[in-house]
Amino acid sequence: MRFARTVTVVGCQVGGEENNVITGGVLPPPGRTVFEMKRWLETEGDDLRKWLLLEPRGKPTLCVNLVVPPCDPRADAGFIIMESTDYPPMSGSNTICTTTVLLETGMLKMVEPETRLVLETPGGLVGVVATCRDGKVLRVRFTNVPSFATHLDAHVEVPGMGTVRLDVAYGGAFFAVVDAKSLGFEVKPHEARDLVATGQRIKRAAAEQLPVVHPENPGIHTITFTEFAMPFEGAGSRSRNAVIVSPGRIDRSPCGTGTSARLAVLHAKGLLNAGEGFTHCSIIGSEFEGAIASETRVGDRPGIVTTIAGQAWITGIFQHGYDPTDPFRDGYTLPDLWYE
Numbered sequence: 001m002r003f004a005r006t007v008t009v010v011g012c013q014v015g016g017e018e019n020n021v022i023t024g025g026v027l028p029p030p031g032r033t034v035f036e037m038k039r040w041l042e043t044e045g046d047d048l049r050k051w052l053l054l055e056p057r058g059k060p061t062l063c064v065n066l067v068v069p070p071c072d073p074r075a076d077a078g079f080i081i082m083e084s085t086d087y088p089p090m091s092g093s094n095t096i097c098t099t100t101v102l103l104e105t106g107m108l109k110m111v112e113p114e115t116r117l118v119l120e121t122p123g124g125l126v127g128v129v130a131t132c133r134d135g136k137v138l139r140v141r142f143t144n145v146p147s148f149a150t151h152l153d154a155h156v157e158v159p160g161m162g163t164v165r166l167d168v169a170y171g172g173a174f175f176a177v178v179d180a181k182s183l184g185f186e187v188k189p190h191e192a193r194d195l196v197a198t199g200q201r202i203k204r205a206a207a208e209q210l211p212v213v214h215p216e217n218p219g220i221h222t223i224t225f226t227e228f229a230m231p232f233e234g235a236g237s238r239s240r241n242a243v244i245v246s247p248g249r250i251d252r253s254p255c256g257t258g259t260s261a262r263l264a265v266l267h268a269k270g271l272l273n274a275g276e277g278f279t280h281c282s283i284i285g286s287e288f289e290g291a292i293a294s295e296t297r298v299g300d301r302p303g304i305v306t307t308i309a310g311q312a313w314i315t316g317i318f319q320h321g322y323d324p325t326d327p328f329r330d331g332y333t334l335p336d337l338w339y340e
Contacts, residue, residue, distance in 0.1 A: 003321035007052070009064065010105060011315035012097040015253030015286030018315075019063045019097035021079075022052075023105060028068040034078040035219065037068055038087050038122040041080060047330060049082045054331025057320060060084050060249045060338055063091070065098045067107070075120035076108055084338070085246045089123030089145075089220050090172030092256010092288070092308045096140040099128050100312040103137050110135065121145070123172050123220065141289075141309035146296050147171040147260040148303035149268035150212050158205040166202070168210055169268075170298075171260030171306070173224050175243070176206040180228040187230050187240040187283055192250055195283075199226035199244030200339065215299025227258045232266060235276035242283045248339030254280040256308040259290040263306050267292055274304070286310075 008024035029045055031037035041048065051057065052064050063083050070078040079098045081091045099117065103110040108117065110132050117128040119142075127143040151168040156176075158164045167177040178199075180187050185195060207223040214220035230240040241262065243255040251258070259280045266272040277291025289309040296303050322329060 001321065002323055002325070004324045005322035007320045009052070009318045009320060010101045011318060012101050012312050013315055014093045014096045014310055014312035015282055015288065016284050017063070017093045017251055017253035018061060019065060019091075019094045021065045021067060021098050021101040023067065023101065023107065026066055031071070033071045034068060034080060034120045035089070035122040035217070037078075038080045039219065041082070042087050049087075050331045051322065051329065052320060053082060053084055054333060056328055056331070058084075058331065060247055061252065063094055065094050067098065067102070070120045072120050072125060075118045075125060077102060077117070078120035080122060083245065086224060087122070088173045088224070088257070090121045090126070090257055092142065092144065092172065092259065093251070093253045093310075095119065095121070095126055095128070095142050095256065096310050097312045099130055099140045099142070100137045101314065103130055103132065104135065104314055137312070139309060139311050141307055143293060144256070144260045144306045144308060145172055146298045146303045147264040147306055148298045148301045149264045150174075151210055152265070152268055154210060156202070156205050156209050158201050161198070161201065164202055164205075166206060167265045168206065168212060168223060169261035169264040170212070170214065171262070171264060172257030174212050174222060175225045175227045175258055175261040176202055176223050177227045177229055177262055177265055178202060180230050180242070185228055187228055187242045189283055192283065195228055195242050196244055196248045196250060196339070199228065200246070200248050202226045203244065215301055225258065227255070227262065229262055232271060232278070235272060236278060238279040238281055240281045240283065247333070250283055252282060252284055253286055253310070254282040254288040256288060256310075259288055259308055260306040263290055263292055264304055267304050268302075
């Protein structure tokens, strides 16, 4: 064994979604903000993502978070989200996992019965309340970056499908939110492959035909996810969803940013008010509690502040080694799993 580099990673899952956290072996990237750090990794340091997330060490369903010192004095820690093909500005499931790892490993002090933190994400500051007992995090509720709708009941021409009606909203990334039943889906596990194929086609068409830019950060732009939503039955109800993540797979969790985007759409359509929420369920039955905390404005747009809650579990501690003679040290993809 001859490793030129080692990285320590704590495994963690929330709602069935694997969101691991780097706790050692990586120095903070340069940048005056966590968003600038993210951009540096994208443009100058993408070898870290490829090494950990592509095969043979990674897989399409894996996400990895890099903990960094906060740039904003109000924050306790920062983190950067790395997915298979992207660095999203914010992720709810990754926030829940990163909080759990920070507290259960002692990187940040756990206070029982409740620990309050502020985390700095590339998309902005996120307030966190963690319910803790006997050294374990039992629940994480975070206050997301502001969410807003950009298009309601828009029509997109999708090759091979014709006209598809959808909403577009930002919940930490931009989502095309589609009524699942209108396309013949029930968001059940046996539909997973068809949901992925359809969702990727819709995303590509929506991104091309409905350009979007965050009004306060032009570096955040473009629809990157399709969300299939089952019917909404009012405040306090339950609804299933499936978020399609590139290169072509379903988020196993209910998706925190997708839940925020859906809350923004429901609020914009007058179906939910501040103080109300619902339970969002994933395709495998895991749940997040989503609610509208307050109304706000994002640039010149009306928006909302949401809260999302769930529980994560640590799955293990791993040490990845970088052997300079490994012919696949930078990873690879094959279209049997990596559709894009």
